[in-house]
Amino acid sequence: MVGAKLFTRRRDGRVEVRMNDYGRSVVKSAFENVLAAERDPNHEWHVALTGPIDPSLDQDNPLSMLARQNETSTNAELASLTIDEQFLNDGEAWAWLTTLQVALRSTAQSNGLLTDEQLAATNDEILTYVRMLQQFLFDLAACF
Amino acid sequence: MASTQPLRRTTTEGEVEVKDAVETQKPWNVIVWNDPVTPMTVVVVIFRKIFGYSNNKCTQLMMAVHHEGRALVWSGHRERAESYCVKLQVAGLQSTIEQDN
Numbered sequence: 001m002v003g004a005k006l007f008t009r010r011r012d013g014r015v016e017v018r019m020n021d022y023g024r025s026v027v028k029s030a031f032e033n034v035l036a037a038e039r040d041p042n043h044e045w046h047v048a049l050t051g052p053i054d055p056s057l058d059q060d061n062p063l064s065m066l067a068r069q070n071e072t073s074t075n076a077e078l079a080s081l082t083i084d085e086q087f088l089n090d091g092e093a094w095a096w097l098t099t100l101q102v103a104l105r106s107t108a109q110s111n112g113l114l115t116d117e118q119l120a121a122t123n124d125e126i127l128t129y130v131r132m133l134q135q136f137l138f139d140l141a142a143c144f
Numbered sequence: 145m146a147s148t149q150p151l152r153r154t155t156t157e158g159e160v161e162v163k164d165a166v167e168t169q170k171p172w173n174v175i176v177w178n179d180p181v182t183p184m185t186v187v188v189v190i191f192r193k194i195f196g197y198s199n200n201k202c203t204q205l206m207m208a209v210h211h212e213g214r215a216l217v218w219s220g221h222r223e224r225a226e227s228y229c230v231k232l233q234v235a236g237l238q239s240t241i242e243q244d245n
Binding site for chain 2: 051052053054055056061064067068071072075094097098099100101102103104105107108113114115116118119130134137138141142144
């Protein structure tokens with residue numbers, strides 16, 4: 001997967017996914033984890049997905065929180081549904097980008113990686129996973 | 145018994161409440177917080193997509209988040225601030241709202 005771009009914008013406007021089977025399996029797992037975390041309060045990523053909107057309030061606006069939950073789930077569902085596609089339209093590519101980003105930040109938060117120092121000191125397995133998601137995101141962001 | 149004086153007021157002085165200052169509601173700010181993992185280009189793309197800002201403005205805001213730990217990315221009515229905050233959180237950025245001091 002190293003060397004070639006994993007996502008490229010084609011002339012017809014679609015985003016081409018040039019990932020091998022291993023890369024897709026990593027992305028698929030990330031999408032599934034975001035969906036599971038939205039639905040399961042005991043999932044290790046759940047806390048990362050439910051941060052406050054207005055920290056000065058004891059309880060956030062339930063409508064805003066519902067909107068966030070719906071939109072996150074919709075993006076993750078659309079991303080999961082298109083995991084085997086070779087070409088993505090704009091909406092699908094955006095769903096991939098946001099769901100991958102949610103997965104990346106949830107991984108960081110659930111492992112206590114809140115500073116550069118904590119990230120540098122983390123174990124190789126987590127660091128490799130984080131770097132992989134970052135590379136996916138870097139290439140996908142270049143298509144927008 | 146009934147007054148023969150006409151029911152006509154000669155002045156409204158003293159009846160009109162005068163306010164010296166116009167009360168305005170303080171705006172709500174949307175704040176984006178730094179994290180050590182999100183690629184800079186992703187932040188720029190998300191700002192551009194959600195707010196429609198120019199590439200230069202998005203890059204400046206991203207750098208402000210990176211260097212200062214947080215940045216004010218939008219300011220205005222509470223409902224819109226909440227909506228933008230939700231969109232940013234859905235896109236995976238750490239975001240909150242706060243009322244302007």
